[in-house]
Amino acid sequence: MLVLTRKAEESIMISDEIEIKVVSIEGNQIRLGIDAPQDIEVHRKEIYEEIEAENKEAADVQRQNLKDIAKLVEKKEKKRGLDEL
Amino acid sequence: MKLETTRFGEIDIDEKERINFPQGLYGFKSEKEFVLLATDETPFFWLQSVANPELAFIVTEPWGFCSNYEFDLKKEVQNELNVTSKDDVMVINMVVIPDDPQEMTMNLKAPVIINRKERLGKQIILDDERYAVKYKLLQEERSVS
Numbered sequence: 179m180l181v182l183t184r185k186a187e188e189s190i191m192i193s194d195e196i197e198i199k200v201v202s203i204e205g206n207q208i209r210l211g212i213d214a215p216q217d218i219e220v221h222r223k224e225i226y227e228e229i230e231a232e233n234k235e236a237a238d239v240q241r242q243n244l245k246d247i248a249k250l251v252e253k254k255e256k257k258r259g260l261d262e263l
Numbered sequence: 264m265k266l267e268t269t270r271f272g273e274i275d276i277d278e279k280e281r282i283n284f285p286q287g288l289y290g291f292k293s294e295k296e297f298v299l300l301a302t303d304e305t306p307f308f309w310l311q312s313v314a315n316p317e318l319a320f321i322v323t324e325p326w327g328f329c330s331n332y333e334f335d336l337k338k339e340v341q342n343e344l345n346v347t348s349k350d351d352v353m354v355i356n357m358v359v360i361p362d363d364p365q366e367m368t369m370n371l372k373a374p375v376i377i378n379r380k381e382r383l384g385k386q387i388i389l390d391d392e393r394y395a396v397k398y399k400l401l402q403e404e405r406s407v408s
Contacts, residue, residue, distance in 0.1 A: 217339040229373045230290030236320050236357040247364045248304030
């Protein structure tokens, strides 16, 4: 990992298309501004990690579950139908 | 073509049913090809990996569970998926079934977008704070706020 030291208002360029600027520093919080082409996704790292973990959890499914869960959904639909009467 | 799967054995699918995911899925970057298998257990589908027989996801179209789910599809994503008409776009969400199936959830924050016509797919992350990674499917619907 490349480690650079920046002061407030200073920037880093990633290739010639992405700029990361230290907008302000307040205590132990740093506000970063990111200027990148629209086709490049920018998210907090925790979000990526959360989504990856969720996908992995989703992959961990065996076939037999599906029939039971479909029944649960059906039950909910029926109940909803009755509630609306 | 014949497709090997762990859950369904060897199945017969049409080449045209394959969907390309040039960037894979989050956490599964190298998985570039899937097929969407309909099930008897509506409204759920299986998103089955072509290369990896063991890898499959339960997915569902979200609106049966969250009727006011909506988002703008960024132009860049539309271009990536060669979208020319709204009708070609399918949205599905990954379903997680925990030990207690009553608690099953779908990921509204990271929907999977498929261009049915071009057979291209991509998972995206929505910035909208209203949409959770774990949205309970069996909850009473209240307006997402």
